[in-house]
Amino acid sequence: MQVDEATVRRIARLARIKISDAEAKGLEKELSGILDWVAQLDEVDTSNVEPMTRVVAQKLKMRDDVVTDGEIAEQIVANAPLAEDNFFVVPKVVE
C-alpha cells in the first residue's frame, strides 16, 4: 500500500494534527511501510469469522437510567486552559 503525500495530508487533517512538509515526506515512507507490513493479514481466510468483541461471553450490563453524577461543572472545567463561568472558552466559530 503506497501512501502518497496528498493522502498523508488528508489523514493529518482528519486527525487534526498540523504537519510540516518535511514531516509529510517522512510519514509517506513510514506509513507505507507499516501498511505493507500489516497487509500480510490478507493471507488469513476470515470468511465466516465473527469479529471478536469480548474475551469471555458476558451479559451486557444494564443500569437504571438515572443521574448518578452531576452538579460538578466546576470540576469539569477545572483543568481547562481557558474557562469562564463554568464554560469552556474557544476561539470564535460563528461570524
Next chain:
Amino acid sequence: MTDLTKLTMAEARDGLAKKDFTALELTDAFISAIEKANPALNAYVLQTPEHARVQAKDSDKRIAAGSARPLEGLPIGNKDLFCTRGIRTTACSNILGEFSPTYESTVGQNLWDAGAVMLGKLNNDEFAMGSSNETSAFGNVVSPWRRKGKDGKLSTDKLVPGGSSGGSSAAVAAGLCLAATATDTGGSIRQPAALTGTVGIKPTYGRCSRWGIVAFASSLDQAGPIGKTVRDAAIMLKAMASHDPKDTTSVDAPVPDYEAVLGKGVKGLRVGIPREYRVEGMSSEIQKLWDDGIAWLKSAGATIHDISLPHTKYALPAYYIVAPAECSSNLARYDGVRYGLRVNGDNLIDTYENTRAQGFGKEVRRRILIGTYVLSAGYYDAYYLKAQKVRTLIKRDFDEAWNKVDVVLTPTTPSPAFAFGEKTGDPLAMYLEDIFTVTVNMAGLPGMSVPGGLSSEGTPLGLQLIGKPFDEETLFRTAQVIEDAAGRLTVPDAWWMKG
C-alpha cells in the same frame, strides 16, 4: 539497621506487623533512596514525599490500633497513566501539561483503601506507546542493570528498562518502591519486567477496572502490578482487582487470594509449548532459557506438551491495526479545550491542529495517523474489521489449546535489554519487541513474566506464562515454581546510588 529498600513487599509487611520498624521509617527510607537515585535513573516523574508521609503516619496509627489493612504502610510507585486526585497526571505527554485530576483511578483507590502509601508517579512511554521508555516527554528511564563486558566488568552503557511501564520496572528493580502499578496493552507490563529481572502480571481483560486510567486502546488495555517476587505480585494484584460499575468491561467475579495458591506446586499440571514461538533467528540463549523453564516445570511434576497456535504470526500486524485505531479515537479528546496544553491558532481548527502537533510526541502522532487512516471512509472493513476477525482466530487457537493444556510457557522477549537508540530508527524493529506478548492482549488472556536467568551479557531474561481466562491462580503457582528454581535476580551493583 538493614536497608529497608531491599526488602520484598512480603518481608516489609512482616516487619511492620512485628513492629521491627514503622511505616514512616520504611517510607522515609524510600524517599531518600529516590532522591539519590532519580537523577540517574529518572524513574519518577513526580515525587510526592509529603503525601507519602501523611499516608504512612496514618498507617502507623492503624497498626498501633491493631486495625491494619492488607497493604498497610507499604510504599509503592504509581504509573503516571493512573489518575491521582489533586496530583499531576500526564501520561508522560506534553499535551496533558499540568493536568490535575479531580478523581482517583479505581485501581489506585483500591490500593489506598488497602493501606498502601504512594511515593510518586512513575515514568512511562508517552500514552504507554513504546517498548523502551524512550518516548516519554520527561525523558528516558535508565535501567539499573548494566551489561557485563568480555573482561567481566560492568559497562557504563545505558540500557532501556523496557516499556511502556519502564519507570515501574526500573523503580522496582532499583529498590525505589516495594512494588508498582503498571498497564499492559501489548506487553507493557511483561516486557519491562523481563528486561529488569522483576515479576509482572497482566491479568485477564476485565479483572482490573480501567476507570481513571488514561486510555490508549480500550479493548486491549489492562492494569497489573510489577513486583520483586511472585508473592509480591500476588499481594498487589489481589488489592488492585475489583468489579467496578464505572467500567462495564470489568468482570463481576470474586477476586481469589492469589497468595494462597503459591505453594501448591505444578504436579500433574499440563504445560503447553507452542511451536510457533520458535521464531526464525531465535538466539541460543533465549532457546536455553526456554529449555530451562521446561526442565524446571518437568522436574516439579508438570507434563510438557507440544501445541500449535497457528495464527500467532498474525497477532502483531493485527495489533498494529487495532491499537492505533483505538488510540486515534481515544486521543481525539486532547483538543486544547478541556484540559492541558493549548496552542492558539487563527481559528478553532487551527487551534486543534497546533495543539495536537505540539502536544503529542512523534510516536503518538504516527499511531494516531495510522489509526485515522485505517478507520477512514472505505477502509474500516479492510483493516479494523479484518483485524478483529483475526483476533477471533487467535483466541480460537488458545481455546483449542486449553483442551490439551492448563498453561502455556514461552520466552517473554526475543532478546535481552538493549541500549538507547538501538531500535528507535525503525518503528517496525521496535514493534517486534512485543512479538511474544501481544497475542495475549489480542485474546484477552492473563499473561505473566517471571525472571528465568541472565543473558550472556549478565542482564535479565524473562519467561512468560499464559493462562486461561480468569485463571491467574495457575500462573501464580507455576511462576512460583520457576522463581524457586531460577532464583531471584538482583542488580549486582547499585551504581546509581554513588552519585
